[in-house]
């Protein structure tokens with residue numbers, strides 16, 4: 001099964017719509033609740049990152065018998081130092097993002113914790129791509 | 137600790153999810169930082185927060201948190217209420233500060249996450 005969503009940068013009211021939909025689909029498929037939680041937490045963090053840090057993005061999800069693969073591509077400033085961005089506490093979030101309860105620099109490490117495979121690629125000044133895999 | 141007891145201790149009103157009055161809660165977590173809430177693995181958790189926006193409800197949805205106390209009389213928007221109802225999240229409003237609400241619940245035996 002394939003699912004596609006688009007994300008608007010800066011629009012916090014919509015952040016989480018894709019994760020919410022995916023959660024419903026996984027429930028219907030009878031995936032284990034703990035596994036669903038990991039998947040949607042990682043996806044939600046990635047979704048919020050696009051809203052918080054980029055201009056717009058696309059989510060492409062493929063669900064197979066044994067796994068879910070997610071690709072989140074955005075147009076945005078990119079990440080100059082991915083290793084640094086992965087460290088807990090590193091954040092460049094704006095005041096507006098902090099006021100929404102985000103911007104603690106916990107998202108990327110949390111995505112790492114909640115996925116079986118994670119790959120982040122970025123072209124500074126252009127885009128960031130986050131690729132995640134979870135096995136059921 | 138029962139939801140009804142929590143309401144009594146915090147002078148709180150149940151805004152939605154009244155049917156869960158008899159559910160037992162084991163642990164509590166106080167934070168305005170959704171980034172932190174998303175890192176918790178604990179189930180059956182009460183979230184005590186002053187961060188009152190749609191993302192608080194979304195975060196609860198993703199983190200499987202079914203009980204939230206909004207402190208300092210924060211008022212929910214209709215959109216938040218609708219989302220909470222859709223996902224069966226029980227919402228309470230307390231006039232107390234986060235410190236006071238947390239202190240009372242801790243003293244009465246609600247456990248911390250860690």
Ligand SMILES: Nc1ncnc2c1ncn2[C@@H]1O[C@H](COP(=O)(O)OP(=O)(O)OP(=O)(O)O)[C@@H](O)[C@H]1O
Pocket residue numbers: 045049050052053054074076077078079085086090091092093101102103104105106107108109128171
């Ligand atoms: N899609 C993205 N585009 C550009 N920069 C990003 C993107 N995702 C993450 N970053 C950069 O990496 C940093 C760390 O991201 P991370 O998700 O760990 O923390 P945060 O989003 O700042 O805060 P939190 O996730 O705790 O709310 C961000 O502050 C930002 O500088």
Ligand SMILES: [Mg+2]
Pocket residue numbers: 045048049103106107108
């Ligand atoms: Mg983040």
